[in-house]
Amino acid sequence: MAKARAIVKRLKAVRNIKKITRTMELVATAKFKKAMERALEATAYTRKLAEIVADVSASLGESGEEGAVSHPLLAVRPQVKKRLLLVITSNRGLCGGYNAGVLRVAGQLLRSRDLTVTLDMEVSGKRGINFYKFQRQPLVRTYTQFEDKPTFAQIEEIANRIMDLYIAGEIDQFDVAFMQFQGIARQKPVVETLLPIGNLESESAVSGTEATTDYEFLPSPEEILGEIVPASFKARLFKCFLDAAVSEQVFRMVAMKGATESANDMIKSLKQRYNRARQSQITSELSEIIGGAAALE
Amino acid sequence: MALGDSLRLTVVTPEKPVIDQVVRSVQFPLADGMTGVLPGRAPLIGRLGYDELVFIDDSGESRYFVDGGFVQIAQNVVTILTSSCRPVSSLTRDEASKVLDAALARKATSDNEVSQRQKDQNRARRMLALADQ
Numbered sequence: 437m438a439k440a441r442a443i444v445k446r447l448k449a450v451r452n453i454k455k456i457t458r459t460m461e462l463v464a465t466a467k468f469k470k471a472m473e474r475a476l477e478a479t480a481y482t483r484k485l486a487e488i489v490a491d492v493s494a495s496l497g498e499s500g501e502e503g504a505v506s507h508p509l510l511a512v513r514p515q516v517k518k519r520l521l522l523v524i525t526s527n528r529g530l531c532g533g534y535n536a537g538v539l540r541v542a543g544q545l546l547r548s549r550d551l552t553v554t555l556d557m558e559v560s561g562k563r564g565i566n567f568y569k570f571q572r573q574p575l576v577r578t579y580t581q582f583e584d585k586p587t588f589a590q591i592e593e594i595a596n597r598i599m600d601l602y603i604a605g606e607i608d609q610f611d612v613a614f615m616q617f618q619g620i621a622r623q624k625p626v627v628e629t630l631l632p633i634g635n636l637e638s639e640s641a642v643s644g645t646e647a648t649t650d651y652e653f654l655p656s657p658e659e660i661l662g663e664i665v666p667a668s669f670k671a672r673l674f675k676c677f678l679d680a681a682v683s684e685q686v687f688r689m690v691a692m693k694g695a696t697e698s699a700n701d702m703i704k705s706l707k708q709r710y711n712r713a714r715q716s717q718i719t720s721e722l723s724e725i726i727g728g729a730a731a732l733e
Numbered sequence: 734m735a736l737g738d739s740l741r742l743t744v745v746t747p748e749k750p751v752i753d754q755v756v757r758s759v760q761f762p763l764a765d766g767m768t769g770v771l772p773g774r775a776p777l778i779g780r781l782g783y784d785e786l787v788f789i790d791d792s793g794e795s796r797y798f799v800d801g802g803f804v805q806i807a808q809n810v811v812t813i814l815t816s817s818c819r820p821v822s823s824l825t826r827d828e829a830s831k832v833l834d835a836a837l838a839r840k841a842t843s844d845n846e847v848s849q850r851q852k853d854q855n856r857a858r859r860m861l862a863l864a865d866q
Contacts, residue, residue: 480745481748603845
């Protein structure tokens, strides 16, 4: 009896775990949809921003001042002495290879960099923080306030501080390691360089279809472009966080789906084993009774 | 829509589009003062200040607070890009004065910091003024 009972206990445990993973899957699905909506809504802003950039630079180009935009955030420093890396991980686990993926690309950068360059690290998310604590990697700053709904105000604060650091010359390059969301079935851990801003118009939305409208600029195209640069940096950083939030939910969804399926398989095989154990127990009990009765005769 | 007698206003923040509707007229703050727009306005790209956005549609007047950003006007569509846009009625005196106190108390050592602080103070004062209305 002992063996069958042990299996029953195990079976119960697996069923309970299955309930949890199934629920987590559903929660992740709901959160994913919301995060996805937010990410989509945010694209309206970046698209419009790119449009304005295109219009402004078109008019600058016309007036013969090609590349007249100079902004401290656009300037590429000839020698990079100090870099800042922001690693975006999640606060909670149970999301498959999400954190491992991001930490892997960050680790690659950490190992492959030129050792004469100092690299400061900032990490968002408890998972990453604990990982680097274990690795004894000093972290300049850590954030744990970002859950599945990062707000622009939160990001703006970070962006402003980083821009100040960059303009003051305390850092020469700023990278972000995060899970890029390329589609529901495709996410990729990447390290993206946000500062210096390489190309303002790199965003896909810029197309030269419309003939340029003759705009009136208030105050002047140069000044507007100068003001757009920080806005565009903020929008990009915000997009990194939104991407990370969406990817996290996708990974959790997939991981929990796998876990639920595995639990189902396990329940099946445990049930089989239990039935066998029960059967053999009954058989042995029967044969004992028959044996006992035969001995009495 | 593209005809000269109607105007469409869209307000977009990095988080989401806030307003998208047909209006009769719009007033918004440019970097150097308020300006008004009626249907048929010539194309414009401008930098916004921190102040009140007022638009009039069939149901009357609506007032919002915009937090800097840019405006683009083309073909009777006014697009406002701002980091935040909220109804003036949601501004409270407490919140605004907190922002102002923070801006006043901040230490600024470089030129950049001083001008940033000045900007924040002006913004907070506008918020306060609007909250008091």
